[in-house]
Amino acid sequence: MDERKPRILLSNDDGISAPGLKALWQEIQGLGDVVVVAPDSEKSAVGHAITLSDPLRVWNFERNDRFFGYAVNGTPADCVKIAYWALLKEKPDLVISGINQGSNSGINAIYSGTVSAATEGTILRIPSFAISLTTFTDPDFTYAAKFARKLAAVILANGLPQGTLLNVNVPPVPEAEIAGVQITRQGQSAYLEHFDRRVDPANRVYYWLTGKKIDVEENLAVDDFAITKNMVSVTPLHHDLTNYDYLPQLESWGLTP
């Protein structure tokens, strides 16, 4: 029987100095051998970007004069790739990305660097999950970190199907107010967006994106809604983007060269 400790890779998109990553790292320590490989600066909303046209550099990053992890001048997906292919002596058993500051539920999962690190883990055939605390204001990561540890232990025991990651969103309330854990699907609510048009001191126009989700489906089986009811949402995502249901109809178009 294999008695070795599980190897756990942590990454994020808020950057290696982010408090959410530190909280996750503190809680996960006890579960196995933990390695941190994370972006050297904040990389939110980078989607599933990878760096092809520039060299990547890696630094040792310290906390309290002790080695904490590797900082990379790349995206979350770059971090998982370079950890797997170049930095780690042995392949990880689990990838955890987070704890992100801000929600990655619903359509946000598509833009999320946090989710992309877990997706990259899954592409490399490692069980992976992303975890986010759904607030930008005064984040307290205590409960989210505790839940991450619990979920990590379950995944290490149960595994995940190849190509499937979990996307976890935790409401920003004390543990006593958490209403439960809800298995959810990804919300498809649209964003009502606005580009704020401004003029800079040199009289040049620039735009700044703002937006809010509208028409959130009022269904506990939807991640966006479950978190409004103080439920932890756990959504299984996969990276096979094919819309299988639509294949027959597309065949019927009779496209020819």
Next chain:
Amino acid sequence: MDERKPRILLSNDDGISAPGLKALWQEIQGLGDVVVVAPDSEKSAVGHAITLSDPLRVWNFERNDRFFGYAVNGTPADCVKIAYWALLKEKPDLVISGINQGSNSGINAIYSGTVSAATEGTILRIPSFAISLTTFTDPDFTYAAKFARKLAAVILANGLPQGTLLNVNVPPVPEAEIAGVQITRQGQSAYLEHFDRRVDPANRVYYWLTGKKIDVEENLAVDDFAITKNMVSVTPLHHDLTNYDYLPQLESWGLTP
């Protein structure tokens, strides 16, 4: 009956000066009122990134002393968003992204800025497709542009289901050698990757990512394989990433707070 011309938005990830976009623009002219909104420089492998932490700027871009389109200092998804919410007077009927230089089949669809512009169109509930020519060497976009026009006309006639885009990959052969059009699913072949470790003139280490697809499934119903047989692959993708098949098993884990 609405006799107005269809409004068609073009974008890409190779940048507004890329020859593939010009070839697409020339061919699509005849189909309707065409507007180009594209990144001011190459944005390959940016995934579904959006720019939140920096202002976006927009320039008029000319070709042969005539207005060609709007150049944006952002990602492909930014371009479609800012076109929709700020630049265009009326909403487009169709978004086309491309013609990309290089394949976006299989797992590449996840990293692709070209695909992300079409995904963004779909999020905004506009029928959308991405089109790529599967070569980096001496690209001849003639046939791919012709196919784009044909497909655009079919989509304008048939529509696409909400949330579904088409991802088209065209083999780099003359029209006479095109073997057909194949409706496909997204290949799931892994990449064998390598970070080339180098030392710069200042004696600092850097890494450069290289990789190749391995174990491509030999099945014409898979995009990666169809294009090797000189078939045009047309894959319906959607942005609901939920793995519905796995929901029941995840429920059985009995996760609690």
